[in-house]
Amino acid sequence: MSKLNLHDALSAIDVQADWVGLREVKESTTYRIIRDGNPQANSRGVDHGVMVEVLADGQFGYYGCNNLDHDSIQNAAEKALRQAKASAKNPLFEFTTEARPVTKGSFQSPFQQSVNELSAGRLNEIMLKAYNQLKVNDQIVSAHAMAMIIETESNFVSSNGSDIQQNFLMIQSDYSAMAHKDDIYQRRTDNHCLQIGMEEFDEDLVLARAQRVGEQALELLDAEDCPTETTNLVLASDQMMLQIHESVGHALEVDRILGDERNYAGWSFVREADFGKLQYGSKIMNITFDPTVANQFACYGYDDGGLKAERDFIIKDGLLVKGLGGKESQLRSGVPGVANFRASSWNRAPIDRMANLNLEPGESTFDEIIAAVDHGVYMETNRSWSIDDYRNKFQFGCEYGKLIENGKLTKTIKNPNYRAISNPFWNSLKMLGNQDTFEVYGTPYCGKGEPNQAIRVGHASPVCLFENVEVFGGV
Amino acid sequence: MEKLFNQLSETLLNNLNTGEHLKITIGGENSQFVRFSRSKVRQSGLVDDASLSIVLIKDERTCSGSFTLTGNISTDEATAMEELNRLRTEVGTLPKDPFVVMPEDTGSSREEHNGSLLNEEEAVSALSPAMQGVDLAGIWASGRIFTGNANSAGQKHWFATDTFSLDYSLITPDERMVKGTFAGSHWDQSEYENNMAKSIAKLRMMEKPGKKIKPGAYRTYIAPAGVADIVGMFSWGGVGEASIQQGDSSLCKMRQNGIKMSPCFTLSEDFTSGIVPRFNSNGELAPEKLDLILAGSLKNTLVSTRTAKEYGVQSNFAGEGESLRSPVLSPGDLNEDEVVQKIDTGIYLSNLHYLNWSDRPGGRITGMTRYACFWVENGEVVAPIENMRFDDSIYNFFGDNLEAVTDKAHLHPAVETYDGREMGGVSCPGILLKSFELTL
Numbered sequence: 001m002s003k004l005n006l007h008d009a010l011s012a013i014d015v016q017a018d019w020v021g022l023r024e025v026k027e028s029t030t031y032r033i034i035r036d037g038n039p040q041a042n043s044r045g046v047d048h049g050v051m052v053e054v055l056a057d058g059q060f061g062y063y064g065c066n067n068l069d070h071d072s073i074q075n076a077a078e079k080a081l082r083q084a085k086a087s088a089k090n091p092l093f094e095f096t097t098e099a100r101p102v103t104k105g106s107f108q109s110p111f112q113q114s115v116n117e118l119s120a121g122r123l124n125e126i127m128l129k130a131y132n133q134l135k136v137n138d139q140i141v142s143a144h145a146m147a148m149i150i151e152t153e154s155n156f157v158s159s160n161g162s163d164i165q166q167n168f169l170m171i172q173s174d175y176s177a178m179a180h181k182d183d184i185y186q187r188r189t190d191n192h193c194l195q196i197g198m199e200e201f202d203e204d205l206v207l208a209r210a211q212r213v214g215e216q217a218l219e220l221l222d223a224e225d226c227p228t229e230t231t232n233l234v235l236a237s238d239q240m241m242l243q244i245h246e247s248v249g250h251a252l253e254v255d256r257i258l259g260d261e262r263n264y265a266g267w268s269f270v271r272e273a274d275f276g277k278l279q280y281g282s283k284i285m286n287i288t289f290d291p292t293v294a295n296q297f298a299c300y301g302y303d304d305g306g307l308k309a310e311r312d313f314i315i316k317d318g319l320l321v322k323g324l325g326g327k328e329s330q331l332r333s334g335v336p337g338v339a340n341f342r343a344s345s346w347n348r349a350p351i352d353r354m355a356n357l358n359l360e361p362g363e364s365t366f367d368e369i370i371a372a373v374d375h376g377v378y379m380e381t382n383r384s385w386s387i388d389d390y391r392n393k394f395q396f397g398c399e400y401g402k403l404i405e406n407g408k409l410t411k412t413i414k415n416p417n418y419r420a421i422s423n424p425f426w427n428s429l430k431m432l433g434n435q436d437t438f439e440v441y442g443t444p445y446c447g448k449g450e451p452n453q454a455i456r457v458g459h460a461s462p463v464c465l466f467e468n469v470e471v472f473g474g475v
Numbered sequence: 476m477e478k479l480f481n482q483l484s485e486t487l488l489n490n491l492n493t494g495e496h497l498k499i500t501i502g503g504e505n506s507q508f509v510r511f512s513r514s515k516v517r518q519s520g521l522v523d524d525a526s527l528s529i530v531l532i533k534d535e536r537t538c539s540g541s542f543t544l545t546g547n548i549s550t551d552e553a554t555a556m557e558e559l560n561r562l563r564t565e566v567g568t569l570p571k572d573p574f575v576v577m578p579e580d581t582g583s584s585r586e587e588h589n590g591s592l593l594n595e596e597e598a599v600s601a602l603s604p605a606m607q608g609v610d611l612a613g614i615w616a617s618g619r620i621f622t623g624n625a626n627s628a629g630q631k632h633w634f635a636t637d638t639f640s641l642d643y644s645l646i647t648p649d650e651r652m653v654k655g656t657f658a659g660s661h662w663d664q665s666e667y668e669n670n671m672a673k674s675i676a677k678l679r680m681m682e683k684p685g686k687k688i689k690p691g692a693y694r695t696y697i698a699p700a701g702v703a704d705i706v707g708m709f710s711w712g713g714v715g716e717a718s719i720q721q722g723d724s725s726l727c728k729m730r731q732n733g734i735k736m737s738p739c740f741t742l743s744e745d746f747t748s749g750i751v752p753r754f755n756s757n758g759e760l761a762p763e764k765l766d767l768i769l770a771g772s773l774k775n776t777l778v779s780t781r782t783a784k785e786y787g788v789q790s791n792f793a794g795e796g797e798s799l800r801s802p803v804l805s806p807g808d809l810n811e812d813e814v815v816q817k818i819d820t821g822i823y824l825s826n827l828h829y830l831n832w833s834d835r836p837g838g839r840i841t842g843m844t845r846y847a848c849f850w851v852e853n854g855e856v857v858a859p860i861e862n863m864r865f866d867d868s869i870y871n872f873f874g875d876n877l878e879a880v881t882d883k884a885h886l887h888p889a890v891e892t893y894d895g896r897e898m899g900g901v902s903c904p905g906i907l908l909k910s911f912e913l914t915l
Contacts, residue, residue, distance in 0.1 A: 062520030475837025
């Protein structure tokens with residue numbers, strides 16, 4: 001990663017503290033974008049630094065440091081110590097080293113083709129071909145093909161013996177087409193966020209995705225608006241990603257339930273006493289925290305507090321059983337949690353985040369779900385999202401919809417939106433798709449925390465049927 | 476950091492080969508962050524961060540790279556030259572970019588705003604006493620922010636400012652909230668304590684029994700903090716010229732169909748306050764003031780030089796993303812002190828939350844009411860209301876339904892910190908609406 005030997009740097013630190021940790025992160029982010037037939041970006045950013053954390057008088061003080069020489073790290077540790085001591089004058093909670101478990105291990109993202117196996121020039125060629133596929137005809141007024149490649153090395157050592165190395169390779173591919181006719185504008189997109197190699201940019205796969213996006217954007221120009229009614233709603237996996245994220249994931253972050261987030265993203269309708277008692281959804285709802293799903297965007301071996309990450313049920317048979325709380329939140333609340341104490345980079349302290357948070361598949365085929373609906377609406381791909389600060393009242397919009405009539409998908413509809421309240425909505429979950437409908441998605445832009453942190457999360461879900469949902473169209 | 480930036484720029488520019496052009500940008504901060512929850516310290520720390528970005532242009536091709544600066548000149552020079560050489564290897568393999576923006580020298584600038592900030596070890600002791608006795612959640616951010624730009628045509632800019640902000644929420648035992656922000660560049664303990672005392676007094680108003688209102692259309696006042704959130708939406712599929720050209724703007728209707736908003740609505744990009752730099756990542760200086768929507772009519776959009784080249788229009792030296800950097804919504808003639816009487820019967824919204832376009836071409840925005848929001852009856856505040864979802868179009872609430880704009884604009888400092896502490900803020904008054912659509 002760098003010339004810095006993290007163990008030597010840790011050994012060289014001389015401060016009177018109960019615990020010291022060093023987390024070095026080096027991350028390279030590369031964008032290759034073709035928009036409207038021309039290169040829009042060929043950029044690479046490298047972010048590199050070390051987070052120095054010190055525990056003293058029951059408080060963690062930190063210093064995110066961009067200079068990696070020993071003198072600078074010593075200075076950072078001294079200043080972090082003074083931050084901890086200043087915090088001890090008005091502390092929220094008294095921590096001990098129990099908040100930083102001793103762990104050793106490593107993690108490596110799975111991939112078939114390394115970054116070096118696909119040159120910048122060749123990736124530009126593929127993105128240009130994708131653009132040409134997106135632009136089905138002149139009614140596509142703008143389109144882009146984007147590749148984002150993130151390579152991250154994260155090393156963590158601590159004075160109580162933790163030693164963790166994790167290497168990640170993460171890819172976002174995004175294809176988008178805007179269609180226009182008269183006063184109608186309709187965008188269609190296809191976005192993947194995965195831990196995967198350059199095989200994500202296999203030309204045939206890329207062109208097939210781009211072709212579908214361009215064609216469906218045009219299809220929407222002649223579609224009717226989504227009807228306004230209360231009806232059955234079938235959501236595709238790429239919309240369930242957002243549904244899980246906003247109305248399950250954020251609501252179950254334990255630091256949020258404890259009130260840390262009240263000045264920014266908000267609180268939660270879930271309270272500490274609800275764990276083990278709240279019927280979050282219908283009996284077929286099973287939510288797992290799962291850092292082990294192959295290629296999912298937020299796989300990792302260990303969180304940034306050093307806790308080993310393992311698959312666990314958060315909601316079992318609709319009942320809330322565990323929170324999304326790392327070791328600090330577990331100590332503060334007594335609520336059972338998971339290894340989700342994560343920082344966006346070296347310059348931020350960890351907080352409770354989602355990682356891979358998935359809805360487990362059921363038994364029904366896609367056709368069986370549609371056949372079970374006399375009248376309803378099917379929606380794909382999020383385009384608008386908003387939810388209240390308690391994670392109750394939400395309104396989400398999608399790019400593409402179909403009417404369901406007499407158990408069959410019929411007309412394409414545009415501007416499909418729906419709104420509901422989280423707990424009754426999840427309790428109206430009627431049918432779950434099987435493994436064949438289970439798809440893996442993610443996003444690099446989950447925002448939370450003060451100071452703000454954007455972090456990567458993954459969500460996988462089958463197709464789902466909800467009853468009695470308010471749906472509506474555009475202006 | 477300015478000295479380091481100058482040295483690195485000189486090294487890079489002195490090492491350019493014939494036919495190579497370079498644009499160099501620095502950005503960074505030296506910050507303290509203290510997070511409070513329940514009026515106590517949740518997390519506290521310091522961050523030193525800076526990065527240098529270089530854009531290489533050669534033979535109508537371009538690519539860019541950035542890296543974290545260490546502050547050590549020899550280390551950073553070596554990394555900068557390594558990055559330049561990497562870009563040299565890559566640039567020839569890329570397609571030509573017909574809209575590449577070449578560096579120019581249109582004048583240099585230097586601004587440094589030195590503040591008087593709290594010592595980082597005294598912040599907790601200075602901030603904590605005034606918030607005792609109430610439940611406060613919030614973030615203290617303080618320190619220096621800097622940005623600079625240089626290019627191979629000889630232009631150079633530097634801007635640095637010392638600022639602080641305490642952005643906070645006060646919460647009653649039954650979970651009603653009041654929002655507050657105390658920000659500036661020269662710390663004054665008594666001003667801070669006054670700010671906090673006023674917010675605590677507002678919180679007492681939230682202790683009245685609440686009122687649940689039904690979805691529907693209501694006569695509504697939105698206070699400046701809520702209006703600032705709506706103005707922020709104009710940066711995202713709004714006033715950017717590229718977003719209009721690409722069919723992705725809520726203002727396409729104004730451009731293509733001549734739709735107008737209310738004559739009471741005037742939005743401009745106005746740098747006269749001097750709290751944010753006028754130069755963009757190309758080093759181009761934006762006009763000091765640019766009317767965007769004047770008395771309801773779309774007069775200008777934000778146009779970057781790249782967009783100007785692509786669509787054959789005139790640049791006004793907007794940033795690359797064509798978002799608002801220093802937005803000002805003009806005040807009107809409604810006396811701010813008479814707002815509650817003018818509502819008569821309806822709702823008073825102090826803040827909004829989590830806005831998003833629910834139909835961008837239609838200009839429709841959804842979001843939530845948040846914090847101190849009240850039911851008003853016969854010109855008097857009656858009760859706090861439960862938070863409600865709204866879903867309404869800018870062409871309604873900035874159009875025919877905009878009855879009046881208050882006579883005072885307030886600056887709402889930018890407090891977001893995703894890619895480092897933001898500069899500037901939104902200056903805007905409050906708005907009184909004949910009708911506003913609440914949906915859930």
